[in-house]
Amino acid sequence: MSRRVVVVGHGMVGARFVEEVRRRDPKGARIRLTVLGAEPRPAYNRVLLSTVLAGGLSAPAVELHPAGWAARLRVDLRTGVTATAIDRERRIVRTDAGSDVSYDELVLATGSRAWLPPIDGMADPNVVTFRDLADCERIIDLARPGARFAVLGGGLLGCEAARGLVARGVDVTLVHPKPHLMERQLDGGAGEVLAGTLRRLGVDVLLGRTAVAWEAGAGLRCTGSAVPGGELVAADALVVAAGVRAETGLAADAGIAVDRGVLVDDRLGTSDVRVHAIGDCAQHSGAAAGLVQPGWEQAGVLADLLTTEDPGARYRGTPPVTRLKARDVDLATVGEPGALDGPGAEVLRFADPVGGRYASLALRGDRVVGGAMIGLPDAAASMIQFYDTGMPAPADRLGLLLGRALPGAPETADPGHLPASAVVCRCNTVTKGALVTAWRAGATDVPALSRATRAGTGCGSCGDTVRGICAWLAESDPPVISPVREEGAA
Numbered sequence: 001m002s003r004r005v006v007v008v009g010h011g012m013v014g015a016r017f018v019e020e021v022r023r024r025d026p027k028g029a030r031i032r033l034t035v036l037g038a039e040p041r042p043a044y045n046r047v048l049l050s051t052v053l054a055g056g057l058s059a060p061a062v063e064l065h066p067a068g069w070a071a072r073l074r075v076d077l078r079t080g081v082t083a084t085a086i087d088r089e090r091r092i093v094r095t096d097a098g099s100d101v102s103y104d105e106l107v108l109a110t111g112s113r114a115w116l117p118p119i120d121g122m123a124d125p126n127v128v129t130f131r132d133l134a135d136c137e138r139i140i141d142l143a144r145p146g147a148r149f150a151v152l153g154g155g156l157l158g159c160e161a162a163r164g165l166v167a168r169g170v171d172v173t174l175v176h177p178k179p180h181l182m183e184r185q186l187d188g189g190a191g192e193v194l195a196g197t198l199r200r201l202g203v204d205v206l207l208g209r210t211a212v213a214w215e216a217g218a219g220l221r222c223t224g225s226a227v228p229g230g231e232l233v234a235a236d237a238l239v240v241a242a243g244v245r246a247e248t249g250l251a252a253d254a255g256i257a258v259d260r261g262v263l264v265d266d267r268l269g270t271s272d273v274r275v276h277a278i279g280d281c282a283q284h285s286g287a288a289a290g291l292v293q294p295g296w297e298q299a300g301v302l303a304d305l306l307t308t309e310d311p312g313a314r315y316r317g318t319p320p321v322t323r324l325k326a327r328d329v330d331l332a333t334v335g336e337p338g339a340l341d342g343p344g345a346e347v348l349r350f351a352d353p354v355g356g357r358y359a360s361l362a363l364r365g366d367r368v369v370g371g372a373m374i375g376l377p378d379a380a381a382s383m384i385q386f387y388d389t390g391m392p393a394p395a396d397r398l399g400l401l402l403g404r405a406l407p408g409a410p411e412t413a414d415p416g417h418l419p420a421s422a423v424v425c426r427c428n429t430v431t432k433g434a435l436v437t438a439w440r441a442g443a444t445d446v447p448a449l450s451r452a453t454r455a456g457t458g459c460g461s462c463g464d465t466v467r468g469i470c471a472w473l474a475e476s477d478p479p480v481i482s483p484v485r486e487e488g489a490a
Contacts, residue, residue: 009109010037013279053164121214286317339370379403
């Protein structure tokens, strides 16, 4: 007899969980799925919001599924419906639509919400967070020619928002309270080079400023400068990218254990055995917050467990890899920033602030355990491959730092020299070998490879590598084309 699984949340992770369940149970013989999504629109790729903001993609282009997909997959999808309470004793989810939805198993994929700093003026209509497509559309509406924007927050999202707005042709000032940008992922040297790169692209970067008020019609009032009484950053609109908080309210109100997120174990189970949590709302010791790959890996593990496809499946964590998704800014980080200062670490650094290039690597026992690369795409590819595979780093440390082809190491700039085990798309854990297999099965162009393997459907940063592998395969392993028999031929 099939079990009813209710998914609260129709974002990237909730949608991925549904796909993973139907890959294992295509006819719904084991699992009946109901999905409650608070947003009224179909699921979309949040990672690509910065590209939408910059004008590189339209909103429909980032939707994850074609029309009618839910019906074809036997999924009861209810968009624009918000879950308001969980009755754990009766196993019911209450909604703002006035209906109760019963469950055998409940999956929380509620994600996270943008955090608004507790300062005056945040209720002004010209203050917008940068979290979803509705936010993106509001920002675009405000980005009129000649408009002045302040962006509050110099983390990953803030940098992407600032670059996207510059691409819209508006004046942008990025305000960050810390001494350097992206301090959670970068050391001071890398943050300085990133700031220089953004300034060359047209972003005015102000560091060490704490916002104290938004003054409608004037701008953002900040302290931390040498100006008596604080500094006013002139702006017509404010984009807030000051961090996010896990959506834990639904779980906490139901008495489920929460901390910074909903606490889960390796089976993605909460303190209630019938309730599970995945993605940004979940707190697992091995998952970095705010990244898509952990959520998608969790979705696969939970699908294995709930469909009983693999009762032994466990989520053990995801090594953190971060890519900044902004045009003309090539930045990648691996591991934790603390690895660069950890005891016993061998640390390598290269800095070219004028050229917008920076590299830092931390090795322990000849293994890459942390690092950051800016403006060095070949070196970044090498760094990620060494980090993913755990291969010993070569003796030529300078070559590793600069991304040169190395004897006995993968030449990551050349698809032909990548090992089959190399992870090309981290969001979906797609290896080069999986791409080759899909090619030989008939997926002989980039869109077909993406459909067959999902490569390139996450953050999009692997797109160049996928295209390179496709071009290499077309040359080295061309598809076999059956001869066409002419009409009337014997």
